[in-house]
Amino acid sequence: MKKRGYVSSVRSAAAAENRDRVIEAAAKLLREDASIARFSLDTVAKAAGVTRLTVYNQFGSRRGLLEAVFDGIARQGGLHEIADAMAMPDPLMALDRVVEIFCSFWARDAAIGRLHEAMATDPEFAEALLERNERRRKLVRMLTERVAAKTAARRAREGAVDMIFALTSYPMFAMLNRGRPTNEVCHLVQTACRAAVEPLSR
Amino acid sequence: MKKRGYVSSVRSAAAAENRDRVIEAAAKLLREDASIARFSLDTVAKAAGVTRLTVYNQFGSRRGLLEAVFDGIARQGGLHEIADAMAMPDPLMALDRVVEIFCSFWARDAAIGRLHEAMATDPEFAEALLERNERRRKLVRMLTERVAAKTAARRAREGAVDMIFALTSYPMFAMLNRGRPTNEVCHLVQTACRAAVEPLSR
DNA sequence: AAATTAGATATACAATATGTATAGTCAATT
DNA sequence: AATTGACTATACATATTGTATATCTAATTT
Numbered sequence: 139m140k141k142r143g144y145v146s147s148v149r150s151a152a153a154a155e156n157r158d159r160v161i162e163a164a165a166k167l168l169r170e171d172a173s174i175a176r177f178s179l180d181t182v183a184k185a186a187g188v189t190r191l192t193v194y195n196q197f198g199s200r201r202g203l204l205e206a207v208f209d210g211i212a213r214q215g216g217l218h219e220i221a222d223a224m225a226m227p228d229p230l231m232a233l234d235r236v237v238e239i240f241c242s243f244w245a246r247d248a249a250i251g252r253l254h255e256a257m258a259t260d261p262e263f264a265e266a267l268l269e270r271n272e273r274r275r276k277l278v279r280m281l282t283e284r285v286a287a288k289t290a291a292r293r294a295r296e297g298a299v300d301m302i303f304a305l306t307s308y309p310m311f312a313m314l315n316r317g318r319p320t321n322e323v324c325h326l327v328q329t330a331c332r333a334a335v336e337p338l339s340r
Numbered sequence: 341m342k343k344r345g346y347v348s349s350v351r352s353a354a355a356a357e358n359r360d361r362v363i364e365a366a367a368k369l370l371r372e373d374a375s376i377a378r379f380s381l382d383t384v385a386k387a388a389g390v391t392r393l394t395v396y397n398q399f400g401s402r403r404g405l406l407e408a409v410f411d412g413i414a415r416q417g418g419l420h421e422i423a424d425a426m427a428m429p430d431p432l433m434a435l436d437r438v439v440e441i442f443c444s445f446w447a448r449d450a451a452i453g454r455l456h457e458a459m460a461t462d463p464e465f466a467e468a469l470l471e472r473n474e475r476r477r478k479l480v481r482m483l484t485e486r487v488a489a490k491t492a493a494r495r496a497r498e499g500a501v502d503m504i505f506a507l508t509s510y511p512m513f514a515m516l517n518r519g520r521p522t523n524e525v526c527h528l529v530q531t532a533c534r535a536a537v538e539p540l541s542r
Numbered sequence: 543a544a545a546t547t548a549g550a551t552a553t554a555c556a557a558t559a560t561g562t563a564t565a566g567t568c569a570a571t572t
Numbered sequence: 573a574a575t576t577g578a579c580t581a582t583a584c585a586t587a588t589t590g591t592a593t594a595t596c597t598a599a600t601t602t
Contacts, residue, residue: 142575144571149577156578173463178559189580190560196578200560255460261375297528304515313506326499333535344546346600351548354598358550380588391551392589398549402589544602551596558588567580572573 157196157206160186164207168249174256179203201263208253208267215243220277229284233335234328236277237306241324244311254308271307278302286338294338301334359398359408362388366409370451376458381405403465410455410469417445422479431486435537436530438479439508443526446513456510473509480504488540496540503536 163186167177179200183190197203216239223235244250257264282299304310305327314323365388369379381402385392399405418441425437446452459466481501488497506512507529516525 142572144576146570146577149570153578173460173466175461175463179561180559191581192579194561258375258457258460259377261377264375293524297524300516300518300520301528301532304512307515309511309515310506313509313511314502316502318502322499326503329539330503330532330536333538334532336535337531344601346547348548348599351599355549381590382588393552394550396590546599546601548599549597552594553592554594555592556590560587561585563582563584565581565583568578570575570577572575 153196156186156188156192160188160193160196160203161206161210162186164203165210165247165249168207168252169247171252174252174259177252177256201260201266204253204256204260204263205266207249208270211247211250212243212270215246217243224277224280229281230332230335233281233285233302233331236281237328237331238324240274240306241311241320241327244308245315245320245323250308251312254312274306275299275303278306282335282338285335287340290338298334298338302331305330305334355398358388358390358394362390362395362398362405363408363412364388366405367412367449367451370409370454371449373454376454376461379454379458403462403468406455406458406462406465407468409451410472413449413452414445414472417448419445426479426482431483432534432537435483435487435504435533438483439530439533440526442476442508443513443522443529446510447517447522447525452510453514456514476508477501477505480508484537484540487537489542492540500536500540504533507532507536 160182164177164182167182167185168174171177179190179193182203183193186193193203197206219239220236223232223239226232226235253267257267279299282295282302286295286298310327311323314326362384366379366384369384369387370376373379381392381395384405385395388395395405399408421441422438425434425441428434428437455469459469484497484501484504488500512529513525516528
């Protein structure tokens with residue numbers, strides 16, 4: 139009755155391929171639908187050509203699948219350019235660049251909007267996504283500290299950080315994006331962010 | 341077999357009382373829960389001491405109940421003070437006051453947050469709530485036009501309108517409200533709104 | 543007083559979803 | 573040849589929205 143076990147490159151490769159197909163199918167469905175309402179594991183499984191049970195084997199739950207979809211988008215989402223932006227000498231230009239990067243990210247895949255909707259019905263998934271956003275808050279805090287004069291009050295700094303964090307969030311992008319191209323949204327957010335840090339610099 | 345029909349003040353009063361009890365129970369549950377996830381008509385009905393079918397008789401659907409809850413909150417929500425604010429001679433002070441009114445409104449009842457979550461799973465409810473928000477956009481547009489110089493470009497005006505509309509939205513309030521008292525949120529939003537219209541005035 | 547009516551109830555049913563449980567299939571590996 | 577990993581087939585439990593039908597009760601009309 140002992141399990142000998144084995145690791146098969148052929149099998150794990152096939153499984154990974156299957157996994158990717160499911161993620162891709164889920165992302166496509168999220169992208170095409172205008173709302174998360176119609177999204178179900180059954181539909182995803184059929185679109186991916188597997189059984190619903192396979193989805194559970196791979197992702198554990200609906201939540202697991204959604205997280206995998208988000209991480210898949212994030213991986214190929216251009217967020218790696220943040221390092222270069224943060225290395226820029228002028229903190230205000232760095233801020234502009236970071237805003238631009240996140241605007242592009244939010245605009246990249248319409249599935250991101252559906253995933254944010256999913257936060258409403260699944261608190262644990264919401265927490266998972268919020269954790270991933272905390273990295274952005276750290277970036278914003280670093281930039282704010284670089285801009286702020288030493289005389290600036292702590293409360294004012296925290297206010298600026300949270301304001302910029304909110305301005306660069308997906309909900310903000312989504313609200314500004316209706317009937318407006320991404321680069322214009324980006325410009326609006328950049329201006330608002332600069333206005334938020336300006337009082338700290340003097 | 342003819343319906344004679346009759347209108348009874350006693351009956352309709354009793355029905356209205358029942359209706360109010362259901363709305364109140366729903367609002368209370370939405371207020372107490374941290375997420376819309378656990379909200380169900382069965383729970384509401386039991387909390388109100390009626391049958392689930394009674395809820396359907398009164399509101400037609402889950403969506404109908406949610407709309408009734410929102411309208412109930414809006415009715416006693418201090419939004420009537422907007423008229424006085426809009427009548428203020430200085431448009432910037434009027435803007436400050438309008439921001440203050442909406443901050444108070446969003447902060448008034450935690451159920452509002454849950455209702456906004458419900459927009460994710462019910463597109464038609466989302467549309468109903470968005471329609472109610474369009475009134476706010478009109479206010480913002482009026483104030484922006486009052487501030488803007490005649491030389492200000494149309495696109496810049498529209499940008500300012502949408503930015504302020506987003507800044508005064510519930511999602512924005514919710515993002516800034518974590519660990520911060522309402523009046524500080526209000527101040528942050530006021531400052532950001534003033535910064536958004538400032539470029540138009542010169 | 544008797545018939546009717548509005549509102550609520552009781553009960554059942556249909557349709558979806560998520561999630562769990564068990565046994566079986568098939569090819570890769572030992 | 574036996575075992576194992578991934579997937580499948582089928583069934584089941586649970587929760588939720590929404591609909592259908594018959595019944596109950598108190599208010600109202602004739």
